[in-house]
Amino acid sequence: MSLHRKAQLLVVITLAALLVIMYVILQAILLHSYTQLEQQSVENNVERLLNRINDDLSILSSQTADYAFWDSTYAFVQEYDNDYALEMTPETLANLSLNLTLWMNIEGKIVFHKTIDLASLRDTPLPTGLVDYLAAGSPLLRQPADKTGVQGIMMLADRPLMFAVQPILTSAQTGPAVGTLIFGRWMDAAYIQQILTALRQDVTLYRVNDPLLPDDARSALALLNGETTIITRPVDEQRIQGYTLLHDLNGSPALLLRLNMPRAIYMQGTGTLVYFLLAMVIVGLVFIILISILLQRTVITPLAKLSERITFIRQRADLSERINMLGKDELAVLAQNMNGMLGALDEAQQALKDANQQLELRVAQRTAQLSDTNDRLREEIAAREQMQVELAQARDQALEALQLKTQILANISHDARTPLNIIILRTQMLQSERQGDINPQQREMLDSILVNARQLLLFFNNLLQEAQLKVDKLQVKNVGFAPAALLDEVTALLAPLAERKGLTLESTVAPDVPTRLIGDPDKLSQILTNLVENAIKFTEHGSVSVHILRADQERWALQVSDSGIGIPDDAQSQIFDTFWQVDGSVTRQIGQGVGLGLAIVRQLTTLMGGEITVSSQAGTGSVFTVTLPLHKDTWYEPASIDN
């Protein structure tokens, strides 16, 4: 939707809303005051009606007084002068607009009466019920002392009667009163017609006890009471009605007076409202047209021009173009700001172009540098590759040399072990005295030979083992064995060594260790021998103890503890390296080994899927723990009776 259309729509909506609001407000205020005015007018007219009836009653009262305060009447009532009575002809009554006249003496006796029909001037009978009103003691009957009369409405059987009562006095209005004079007039259709003609009002009179009372009159009757004397009620858009009550001489509601009026005031109000709204619509339309023209000239056309110019600049992509717009309004300011922005963009674009050129230059320089570096790197890589080839060759040669060395070492160890075994065997035979008795000196010498030979054998065993480990020749066996027997075997072998140094050698097997396990007893024996031998070797006083225990549900352990020299903290991580010793100097004691024992222990342990740890403190002693996976020999020890 264009801006022009939007602006028009906005004005139309605002105007429509204004009209609706004005209509609601005017209806509330204007029509309300017109309605009040109308109600006031109806009430005034009803009061005029009432005044008219009261005026008629006053006239009736003064007519009665004219006749009652008169010497002739005074005499007639006492003397019954028929000639005087003859003056009260139907014509006389009609002239006075009277329907009834009744003359009574002071005793309450009717001395004369006449009732006529005003239309035909014929005599009619005394209305029924009237005599009841005039019975002895009635407030209507004048007493000798009375000087004033009574007037009002009397509800007789067939119709209401407007009446006036006066005491009969002399012409000088002196008493005592000698009777009562009553003048009456029917409040019938003729009377209403008379009022209607006089006041030019549409009036209806209902008896309140009329069984045929219409609904509107009945409901109005219910609302009228001591406080509300007049009520008004619109019938429709054209007519409104006003109601009031007339009371009889006893003060009881007797007649309901209904006034029917056209709603001239109200219709004038609605007419004013319509004219006002019509005027507003016309003013609004003029307003819309004016606003439209003004908007078009001052905002929309310049805005369209601005938009056109911006589109032109965008299409040409030429930031040096500018927008020309004269004036000092917001649109001119906007155009100026846009020109400023175009200038800034132009500058920025130029700066960007320069930066781009510089960047391209730098990229070219860097590319050239990179290509140089690349060439250099390629040369370096080629040199390194060459170096790697040479290194690989050197490594292969070294490996070959190692292999050869290991092979020689293995051969030596193997060849040395045979004569050593023979020496041990022969020494043991000599010790057993099967070849003849030996003296204690000889026994000691034999012991010494045996211990040293065993140490030498262990050393060669280690050398051989290491050589085999190097060439991956070692195979792990999986056979059943008794841990306790294994322990006994090793301690028996090394006990003499401990004894010679005056050390106690203890060994225990924890009760939760299965009696038989699956594993490689030879390798386990070598592990244990190496560890116990080290413990004896590096302990001067105290004891060496060996435990076989259960590490947890799935593992068991060999633990060798001593009270020897211990291992300094910084050396503990290195003792498992091949040919490594804490004291690697040439001054160390002879027969202290070559630093292979623990390396072999670790390799064998790893080979069997276990691990070795050491906990030691220099000067206090060491504890070596070899933990291994637990495989029970179920052939001997079924799982059901296991701990």
Ligand code: ADP
């Ligand atoms: P060696 O043949 O020298 O005993 P090992 O590999 O068995 O070689 O031991 C390496 C070094 O670890 C030993 O030289 C020794 O310094 C140290 N060592 C090993 N066991 C103990 C121990 N129980 N107490 C103190 N030091 C030990």
